[in-house]
Amino acid sequence: MKLLFLSLFSLSIFGYSQHTTNALVLDSSDNSPLEFVGIYNGKDHTMTNADGRFQFTSTIDSITVYRVGYDKLTTTSQKIKDTIYLNKSVLELNEVTVTNEKTLWQKIGDSLKSNYPIHPYKEKFLLRGILRYNGEITRIQDIQGKLERRTLLYTKEIEPDKKDFKVALTNMRKVGLVKDENDVYFIFESFHSLFMNLIPLNATGDDFDLTESSFDNGKKISINFQSKPAIKDEDYSGHYIINTEDYAMERFKMSSKLYDKPFKKGGKHIRFRTVSYDKEISLSKSSNTNTYYIASARYDVKVELTDEENSFTSFYDVSFILTTSDNEGDFEVKKNVSTSKDLFKINYPYDQSYWNAQNQLLLTDEMLDFIKKVQDPNSEFKIKSNIKN
Template sequence: MKLQFFLLFLFSIFSYAQHTTKAVVLDSADNSPLEFVGIYNSIDHTMTNADGRFQFSSSSDSIIVYSVGYDKLITTSQKVKDTIYLNKSVLELNEVTVTNEKTLWQKVGDSVRSNYPTYPYKEKFLLRGVLRYNGEITRIQDLQGKLERRTLLYTKEIDPDKKDFKVELTNMRKVGLVKDEKQVYFIFETFYQLFMNFTPLNATGDAFDLTESTFENGNKINLSFHTKPEFDNEEVKGHYIINTKNNALESISMNFNFKNKPYKKDGETRFRTVSVEKEIYLSKSSKNNKYHIASAKYDVKVELTDEQQSYTSYYDVSFILTTSDNEGDFEVKKNVSTSKDLFKINYPYDESYWNAQNQLLLTDEMVDFIEKVQDPNSEFKIRSNIKN
């Protein structure tokens, strides 16, 4: 019995041992920090922050470090040093030609149901929102929880509905200024709006010029799109990365620039959206070979002025989403509205959770901001659930 207990004890130790790795990822050419680099293995996933830093914990020792346009690094936690340098891909995009988008895009469309879950499923998520006013951070909010989706992609048979997402919030921290110097309150997006904004879009219609090029020895296709010159008031450009083996979309980048867009009115305030940028990275689950959103980023720039246009200010808001345990077997108990301004959501702060959280590290700039506005002598009017 003692031997059996000892063996079980050893098995327990080895089964639950965690390998934790901390490092910074830099471009090998100019030593600049690389943001949004995927750090993952078959079990866990995280990403670098704007400083290029990450902390990765997993029961598996293997680590893959990858960002589109750079060579993939496959290593182990024991071999990782304090700094990781990524080399830009040696295989340049080649043979750029005008694509027959109907053929290529038809292959992608025909493979949707085999590549993506178009049925209800559950996953866990971490969502970060950061607001800047004229370049300075004025709000930070992290939300962690469980999400039940009706579908990942919308097809001709599936129309969006307000009830497509059910959220159980399990952790939150927020701190930020309530209003700016002009007494303007910036409305954050809702869960529903954000999850819909992270849904891949089709930019291959008649309004776009398309080019395709191959890389990674022909295993990937870069399908680039750009609005035609006659659409001079709105420029949309970006690319899809398509896996040639299964015709799956693995990465999507979209940039919207709005020119001469009319202002909307809110009392004395005038505002308009200047630009929108989206990045979506999908990874294939080993459970069922279906692709899920591993991480995504959504940036919006908004211009503000008054009726007399006596000033011009800019808000930059950025949301980052990372998911885990896709198609997991757990219950999602709805405890928060998916149609409420995120910054107005109330939930208690759990210091122990956020001290241990490593899915997305705070940057040095964020830490400085939190300390500044949490100062009891601060003159700022703030909204926060973080207690001093």
């Protein structure tokens, strides 16, 4: 009886010491919701969703609220209000000086192996896929699991391979329409193609115009790039955020627009082409390993759809959001799914207790409304789902 009493008493202490915070994060200049804002301390982390909302639970009463390009806020859960306003970091125009000092890109290259894991490692992840058909949500999929990577970045010595990723699913929920009104099934990415797409690219060289600006008292440099007209029918723009203390890349963002690309055959007289795609990748430094990992990433693709007679034009917008944790963790990754399979065709049982408690990435109000609508027993939609009411 004493042992049972002590166990229950210990649990009550730990339960009492937890701090749970719910809040909304907005841009102070225009009150717009901020997505991908990191909410973390030395033990736990989460991030805001597209509505700018988050829920953070931790036994440590300290919170850092940060997104690259904004001033960092460090406070406690008790001081957090219902709404948090972040200020954009002030950019400073750099003067161009010609010296014999190594260029910024040379310094980044020299620090590559010390800043990033160029070796196999494990991490946990949460992946969200969202599909919209002509602006309306038609599919939502959340996947939680363990991932073993061969490397974070690829170098001249490391060539990409089909076996570079090993995935062990631990939780999944999915709900969505199988086909659209034209009897078209939209193919989701595979784990392999998605993880390869969520790797920063080299947008430098003669095909790009580069400009620099600094902020955070010179500790961070933003390298902005814009493709030149020489790249025909394509437009690329974006930026890198570089930490000048260790010359590590903390953020990569790229927007791509494709013009007048030829249509490809999609079966059943359907033709399609990619109109645009965007990437946003944020990396953070682990205090345990002193190495940078992908903390969050987003990949958006817009696809135009028509038939051989051009009798209709439709657009699909697909977004994938990735968050990671426990980077270089000491756990087993026992593969239980193919990394080359269409993500939406993967089957895995639904665990209601897990998804009720999951707060790493909250569902938005729009997503909740969609799930409620398609789960209605009187709905005329033909859906595929593993969610049980």
